[in-house]
Amino acid sequence: MASDAADAAGDAGDADSTEMQQQQMKEGNMKADLEAPLPPAQSDSAIRCRDVCRSYGKLKVLSNLNLTVPQGHIYGLLGPSGCGKTTLLKCIVGTLKISRGHITVLGKPPAFPGHEVPGKMVGYMPQDLALYNEFNISDTLTFFGRIHGLTQKETQARMNFLIDFLHLPQKHSLIRNLSGGQRRRVSLGAALLQNPELLILDEPTVGVDPVLRAKIWQHLVEIVKTGKVSVIITTHYIEEARQANVVGLMRNGHLLAEGPPDAVMKQHSATTLEHAFLQLCETTDQNSIKPTSSPQSGPLDSSQSFEGGREENQPILGVGPPAGEELPRFSANWKVQARHILPRGRNVAALFIKTMLRMRRMPGSLCFQFLLPVIQTSLICLCVGGDPRGIQVAVVNNETSPSAYSHSLLSFLDNSSIYQVPLSHKDAFEGVYNGDYWGVIGFGENFTSYLTKRMMQRHVSKEVIDGGSVHVWLDLTNRQIALMLQKKIHDAFQAFVDNKMGSMSYLVALPIKFEDPIYGSQNTDFTTFVTPGAVLSITFYLAVGLTALSFVLERKEGLLDRCWVAGVSSVETMLAHLFSQLIVISVQISLMLLFILLVFKTPNEGSLLLAIILIVLQGMAGISFGLVISAAIDDEQSANQAALGIFYPNLILSGKAGNRFLSAKLQH
Numbered sequence: 115m116a117s118d119a120a121d122a123a124g125d126a127g128d129a130d131s132t133e134m135q136q137q138q139m140k141e142g143n144m145k146a147d148l149e150a151p152l153p154p155a156q157s158d159s160a161i162r163c164r165d166v167c168r169s170y171g172k173l174k175v176l177s178n179l180n181l182t183v184p185q186g187h188i189y190g191l192l193g194p195s196g197c198g199k200t201t202l203l204k205c206i207v208g209t210l211k212i213s214r215g216h217i218t219v220l221g222k223p224p225a226f227p228g229h230e231v232p233g234k235m236v237g238y239m240p241q242d243l244a245l246y247n248e249f250n251i252s253d254t255l256t257f258f259g260r261i262h263g264l265t266q267k268e269t270q271a272r273m274n275f276l277i278d279f280l281h282l283p284q285k286h287s288l289i290r291n292l293s294g295g296q297r298r299r300v301s302l303g304a305a306l307l308q309n310p311e312l313l314i315l316d317e318p319t320v321g322v323d324p325v326l327r328a329k330i331w332q333h334l335v336e337i338v339k340t341g342k343v344s345v346i347i348t349t350h351y352i353e354e355a356r357q358a359n360v361v362g363l364m365r366n367g368h369l370l371a372e373g374p375p376d377a378v379m380k381q382h383s384a385t386t387l388e389h390a391f392l393q394l395c396e397t398t399d400q401n402s403i404k405p406t407s408s409p410q411s412g413p414l415d416s417s418q419s420f421e422g423g424r425e426e427n428q429p430i431l432g433v434g435p436p437a438g439e440e441l442p443r444f445s446a447n448w449k450v451q452a453r454h455i456l457p458r459g460r461n462v463a464a465l466f467i468k469t470m471l472r473m474r475r476m477p478g479s480l481c482f483q484f485l486l487p488v489i490q491t492s493l494i495c496l497c498v499g500g501d502p503r504g505i506q507v508a509v510v511n512n513e514t515s516p517s518a519y520s521h522s523l524l525s526f527l528d529n530s531s532i533y534q535v536p537l538s539h540k541d542a543f544e545g546v547y548n549g550d551y552w553g554v555i556g557f558g559e560n561f562t563s564y565l566t567k568r569m570m571q572r573h574v575s576k577e578v579i580d581g582g583s584v585h586v587w588l589d590l591t592n593r594q595i596a597l598m599l600q601k602k603i604h605d606a607f608q609a610f611v612d613n614k615m616g617s618m619s620y621l622v623a624l625p626i627k628f629e630d631p632i633y634g635s636q637n638t639d640f641t642t643f644v645t646p647g648a649v650l651s652i653t654f655y656l657a658v659g660l661t662a663l664s665f666v667l668e669r670k671e672g673l674l675d676r677c678w679v680a681g682v683s684s685v686e687t688m689l690a691h692l693f694s695q696l697i698v699i700s701v702q703i704s705l706m707l708l709f710i711l712l713v714f715k716t717p718n719e720g721s722l723l724l725a726i727i728l729i730v731l732q733g734m735a736g737i738s739f740g741l742v743i744s745a746a747i748d749d750e751q752s753a754n755q756a757a758l759g760i761f762y763p764n765l766i767l768s769g770k771a772g773n774r775f776l777s778a779k780l781q782h
């Protein structure tokens with residue numbers, strides 16, 4: 115029965131179709147538009163691969179491969195591990211680009227504008243499970259139902275059927291709690307959900323018990339009976355492929371044979387497909403066949419002998435069209451192309467709901483995302499920029515009188531920050547050299563009288579100036595502490611002068627006067643200065659990390675590819691991520707601002723709205739940068755390293771480059 119159908123596909127259509135095509139070419143009517151009907155040869159086959167080549171770097175995986183899946187047939191693609199089956203299926207669904215050759219799927223190349231492959235017309239079950247572990251069975255099928263535009267009622271009906279048919283556990287069972295075989299069946303269910311015209315199943319029966327395996331095959335046989343559904347299936351259980359209408363035996367990236375299972379077995383006088391395959395492999399090895407780029411063989415011809423000088427990449431048995439077949443050219447008008455590029459709200463909404471649901475199912479991770487920026491900014495407010503306390507300073511005071519000015523001046527030093535240790539000159543300097551003190555404050559024995567002279571007299575000698583000065587030697591290895599000491603000593607001197615001279619204090623004031631600042635205040639501490647920068651960089655780097663990691667992981671688990679085959683475009687994926695990430699960023703910003711403004715009382719002098727907009731924009735810049743990293747890097751470890759490694763160069767260069775750019779602009 116299966117072979118009949120294949121024969122029909124092989125014999126009847128192809129010769130006619132080639133003639134028709136050639137005639138069309140002659141008449142110059144080969145104007146295959148999107149709307150134009152396909153030539154019969156095209157419409158007869160669900161999938162046509164011609165001279166398909168694909169390499170991973172230097173590794174040539176597919177070489178001049180020709181394959182035809184007739185419409186309304188089950189095609190069993192068989193071959194040893196690593197021969198390129200998965201690669202071929204990925205090329206067919208369009209997630210991998212071919213290096214050379216042509217593929218048409220349901221009449222048009224995959225991802226052709228306006229074509230629903232990828233999309234609703236194709237059900238793809240990848241070899242990786244490609245399921246969201248945090249989802250339950252119902253969430254999974256509902257998600258794919260939304261993408262395919264099924265109504266809730268339709269999804270529910272299909273879900274009930276699939277749960278029953280595939281012996282799935284309760285629909286509220288979490289994917290992560292299912293066994294390997296159960297997950298595989300959920301994955302198959304997701305591929306069958308929308309009743310697609312083409313099913314592409316990569317090893318759907320692995321880990322499935324024989325009873326269910328038989329049931330799955332029976333189901334496939336039934337759905338192709340209508341003639342509207344076609345199936346291409348890979349399997350390691352070669353014998354189960356006898357139920358297929360056509361089998362393709364693949365090895366080293368090209369097809370050794372293609373034809374109905376019975377014909378393949380008959381050709382090699384084998385009683386099993388496995389035997390036939392073994393013989394084919396042995397014969398190929400003996401003849402050390404190398405692939406060339408000749409086109410596919412003619413229609414099914416059981417007299418054709420593999421051993422009899424057959425062209426190298428030509429399968430022994432073929433259901434494909436004859437050699438010299440012309441491939442139609444496709445074009446799409448601008449409206450179809452525009453519709454193809456524009457993001458669809460339905461898909462964006464489905465992805466957005468999916469991300470929100472995943473977040474809800476991971477409350478720990480969600481709390482971490484929300485609280486991490488708050489914890490980081492709080493730590494910065496608590497630990498960075500505050501005045502250091504208990505800084506030990508040696509004091510060498512050669513004045514002995516208790517009423518001396520030096521004592522008075524020292525009493526104005528901020529004792530909460532500076533701890534004064536009275537010492538001899540020698541001990542003080544030794545202490546600084548040993549790292550016990552941050553500096554030495556020294557007063558000469560005539561400090562009081564010289565300072566008085568300096569204040570009262572117009573002309574004083576250098577000796578008076580020197581003796582009436584406070585001498586300070588600092589350990590400048592820590593600039594922040596040294597600057598703080600300088601400021602505190604200046605403040606103490608000013609307070610001392612104000613106290614002693616009252617309204618006449620201006621007489622000893624420096625001839626440089628710092629007026630009230632235009633922005634900020636005289637007493638702005640370093641924490642206030644550092645906090646806004648910290649908020650921006652935390653928002654940016656969290657967005658970078660979360661975006662890069664989520665995309666890299668989704669791609670690694672095959673989820674991005676699966677969504678893409680279901681019809682989700684890259685723009686839709688990015689938009690949905692942007693919207694969901696904006697919600698996360700909004701909560702992060704709200705919590706951070708609450709803490710900074712209300713708990714740590716960091717002053718906000720400008721517009722709060724502008725500050726919020728700036729932080730959101732910074733988050734969006736982080737998302738974009740995360741996307742760049744995820745596009746360039748394949749595994750999460752390298753993505754993390756890239757995000758971390760880029761931190762300092764980006765922090766420093768963005769300021770530097772920005773400054774250079776601004777100064778260049780100003781100079782012009």
Ligand SMILES: Nc1ncnc2c1ncn2[C@@H]1O[C@H](COP(=O)(O)OP(=O)(O)OP(=O)(O)O)[C@@H](O)[C@H]1O
Pocket residue numbers: 170173175193194195196197198199200201202241
């Ligand atoms: N992303 C990749 N980068 C580099 N090489 C790859 C990649 N994916 C597959 N390959 C290589 O391509 C070859 C074919 O792999 P493919 O997964 O298509 O084989 P397969 O026939 O599906 O195998 P199996 O039956 O074990 O799944 C293998 O040698 C594999 O190592």
